[in-house]
Amino acid sequence: MSTLGYALLGLLAREPASGYDLSRQLRAPIGFFWRARHSQIYPELARLEAEGLVTHAVVEQQELPDKKVYTITEAGQATLQGWVTDPVEPAVVRDELLLKTFSLWLAEPAAAAALFREHERHHAEQLRVYEALQQQLEAKGEEIRQPTSPFFAAYVTLQRGLIYERQYLEWCRWVAEQLERTD
């Protein structure tokens, strides 16, 4: 099973969805930690179904195209559960901005500062999105503290996103300030 397969099972364990729904979720906000295009999702759903981990039902809609709504099976739930606590290697970071940063000494400081200000803005935007999500989740009350609640899992994951964006933003600002100091 591919990691993408588990990503899809993880979404379907929360609620049934079409390939289209899943592709939107794998853009944002779940896209924060795993992304996939529809061209990858549709064949993967077919594979999951062939293995008996999901099933689908065609739902006819008026004035909109028909859709295939996928549901996780018991076998799918069991497979997902087994995977969750299985050891994983820490994620490999693959960050082109950091690669550029490493060669920053070759650049014109003013042009480089602009690059970091741009990224600072991006992370500020992303942070606002996550903060809005946090407010929504906190309205759920005590559920976000219950380890067996899907809201707990979402809340804990979101905290990582918040920390990541805040720290990345601050780092960008700090680098830009260093480059703008023309003393």
Next chain:
Amino acid sequence: MSTLGYALLGLLAREPASGYDLSRQLRAPIGFFWRARHSQIYPELARLEAEGLVTHAVVEQQELPDKKVYTITEAGQATLQGWVTDPVEPAVVRDELLLKTFSLWLAEPAAAAALFREHERHHAEQLRVYEALQQQLEAKGEEIRQPTSPFFAAYVTLQRGLIYERQYLEWCRWVAEQLERTD
């Protein structure tokens, strides 16, 4: 030009190196933000040479195999310089632990806590490596504050690594604590 090509140019702009040297550097500590295996590096070096961005000289060694030492050309330096301040999309995070975290509600809390304690240990280790590197860099003195010094670029990049590891470590500890609280 591929991103890997720029990664190699970025290393060769600092000092000439063989494919083998580059492959070690792209494991650690540069591997923090970009990784590559030797099977990817050797063909890429050939491509860079075909484009005139690097050249190589065969260095014979006693009691060790011969090696090809690559040097960046003026054209290579110019290409790299142009790329550094060129806009980039923020990195896409692809973190399997976060994917598991999102499905944490299906897991047994004790088993899940063990997973996070494991990652906490890993990030603590990584942090120690970066802190040692920081000490080495800080010994360079004022150079790490000069935007045109390669040590400045290394220092700034390292700061991001330090922040990343510290925050990831703290988040893992926080998640583990939540899961261990059996009230």
Next chain:
DNA sequence: TCCCTCATGTAAAAGGTTACATGATTTA
């Protein structure tokens, strides 16, 4: 004796992105 380091490559497979393909409805 077996594994690790040094050293350079190629080939096959898997994972991921971009482009091709179609078509209705709604919004600007």
Next chain:
DNA sequence: TAAATCATGTAACCTTTTACATGAGGGA
């Protein structure tokens, strides 16, 4: 009229990983 959303697929291409291939020298 043009673009966006909904909806599902395939094909070509690029990137990355894993495996194959070879061989000397040093250390456990």
